[in-house]
Amino acid sequence: MAGRCHVIVIGPQGSGKGTQAARVAPLLRLVHVATGDLFRQLMTRDDELAREVRSYYDRGALVPDELTLRVLLARLDELEREQGDQYRGALLDGYPRNLAQAEALDRVLTERGDVIAAVVHLVVPREVLIERLSGRLICPTCGATYHVRFSPPRVAGICDHCGGALMQRSDDTPEAIARRLETYEQQTAPLLDYYRARDLVIDIDGNRPIDVVTRDLLVALESRLAHNPCRSS
Ligand code: AP5
Ligand code: MG
Numbered sequence: 001m002a003g004r005c006h007v008i009v010i011g012p013q014g015s016g017k018g019t020q021a022a023r024v025a026p027l028l029r030l031v032h033v034a035t036g037d038l039f040r041q042l043m044t045r046d047d048e049l050a051r052e053v054r055s056y057y058d059r060g061a062l063v064p065d066e067l068t069l070r071v072l073l074a075r076l077d078e079l080e081r082e083q084g085d086q087y088r089g090a091l092l093d094g095y096p097r098n099l100a101q102a103e104a105l106d107r108v109l110t111e112r113g114d115v116i117a118a119v120v121h122l123v124v125p126r127e128v129l130i131e132r133l134s135g136r137l138i139c140p141t142c143g144a145t146y147h148v149r150f151s152p153p154r155v156a157g158i159c160d161h162c163g164g165a166l167m168q169r170s171d172d173t174p175e176a177i178a179r180r181l182e183t184y185e186q187q188t189a190p191l192l193d194y195y196r197a198r199d200l201v202i203d204i205d206g207n208r209p210i211d212v213v214t215r216d217l218l219v220a221l222e223s224r225l226a227h228n229p230c231r232s233s
Contacts, residue, residue, distance in 0.1 A: 003113035004089035005230035011122030014129035034093040060176030098187040118224040119195040122206035137166040
């Protein structure tokens with residue numbers, strides 16, 4: 001039996017990776033796995049590892065590859081134990097972000113007998129990204145994402161899902177945003193060619209209303225996943 005079918009979402013900061021992944025993953029029997037969310041969870045602890053991650057995260061720098069891979073693999077192993085055959089694979093949001101991470105991912109997926117079914121590329125112009133990031137609010141309790149104008153909560157400052165108090169992310173400062181976008185251009189965008197050579201990339205115009213992007217993504221991914229022999233498809 002074939003292993004898991006994973007999908008990768010690539011796009012600059014603010015392109016809607018987290019927003020879209022949270023919506024489409026359950027509808028496709030994928031589990032949303034975001035390395036940024038895993039780090040935000042880890043940083044709520046008061047220990048040496050949390051302090052180390054924070055020293056990169058808050059200034060918008062990449063966390064070292066070896067540590068990031070360890071955190072990702074721990075989550076994938078946990079999913080295997082918890083979900084059994086209930087899910088097809090992971091919807092990877094924020095991993096890989098450089099060539100070394102992409103090569104490491106290929107190695108570990110081969111060892112597991114898993115495949116990458118598709119790589120979604122969310123295309124959004126830079127000026128729109130800045131506007132989105134500066135109005136973003138997140139729920140630190142359940143991880144839900146909002147925007148003060150484009151996707152406001154029903155009650156200002158309160159999470160619709162869990163009632164938690166919404167806040168800005170510590171890396172949504174102008175300095176950290178600039179650094180994250182620069183790192184994206186230099187290290188992450190070149191991965192698109194790496195995956196285009198394998199005919200995996202689906203370009204999606206992310207500069208449209210959230211529901212419209214979700215609908216396009218679902219159609220594109222349903223068809224890709226239908227052609228992959230994944231476990232529990
Ligand atoms: P991570 O959490 O992955 O953040 P990021 O890459 O900076 O991306 P964002 O989460 O900012 O953007 P998004 O595309 O998810 O946008 P969203 O959906 O929220 O990583 C954070 C940090 O963790 C990194 O800087 C690094 O330190 C570390 N890290 C993580 N992975 C790592 C790795 N692999 N290696 C090393 N370090 C790693 O949307 C943004 C806003 O826009 C929201 O307010 C939303 O409501 C709104 N919005 C979304 N879509 C639309 C739309 N269509 N129209 C209008 N508004 C919209
Ligand atoms: Mg995100």
